[in-house]
Amino acid sequence: MPKTLPVIDISAPICCTPVSAAPLDGDAALEIALRLKALADPARITLMSLLLTDEQGEVCTCDLATAVGLTEATTSHHLSQLKKAGMVTPERRGMNVYYRAQPEALQALCAVLGAGSTCR
Numbered sequence: 001m002p003k004t005l006p007v008i009d010i011s012a013p014i015c016c017t018p019v020s021a022a023p024l025d026g027d028a029a030l031e032i033a034l035r036l037k038a039l040a041d042p043a044r045i046t047l048m049s050l051l052l053t054d055e056q057g058e059v060c061t062c063d064l065a066t067a068v069g070l071t072e073a074t075t076s077h078h079l080s081q082l083k084k085a086g087m088v089t090p091e092r093r094g095m096n097v098y099y100r101a102q103p104e105a106l107q108a109l110c111a112v113l114g115a116g117s118t119c120r
Contacts, residue, residue, distance in 0.1 A: 018114040035109055038085035043068055044078050051088060051101035058091070058100040 019032070039045060046068050051059060059067075065075040079099055082088045086105045091098050 018112055020114040032109070032112060035085050035087075035105075038081050038087060041078065041081075043070060043075075044082055047075070047078055047082065047099075048087060048101060048106070051099055052103060052106075058098045060096045060098050062096065064099065 024032070039048070047064055050064060050067055061072055061076055061079065064079070065072040068075060070078075076097075079088060079090070083090060083099075087102055088099045089102060091100070
């Protein structure tokens with residue numbers, strides 16, 4: 001049976017110096033791992049790509065579901081995981097929920113991983 005990671009609040013900005021600066025302690029490694037786990041799904045990567053490249057900067061769950069070929073319920077689940085990781089923010093408007101990417105969260109993750117200016 002796979003080891004489950006503890007549930008912690010990872011919606012706050014990422015904590016750490018780059019992994020190449022010094023050996024990480026367990027808590028810092030866990031924070032990074034949980035954020036990477038939130039992205040470690042092809043549907044979630046596609047959702048982030050759609051949100052980051054949308055001209056209006058936000059997309060309704062119903063449109064995202066159609067774009068990724070999943071049900072709205074499954075798409076909402078994926079977006080919920082991205083929200084927990086601080087990668088997206090939702091805004092409810094009537095019956096619809098619109099999501100907006102948080103590019104600074106990805107930039108911070110890139111910086112921690114030591115990718116520097118290669119992450120855009």
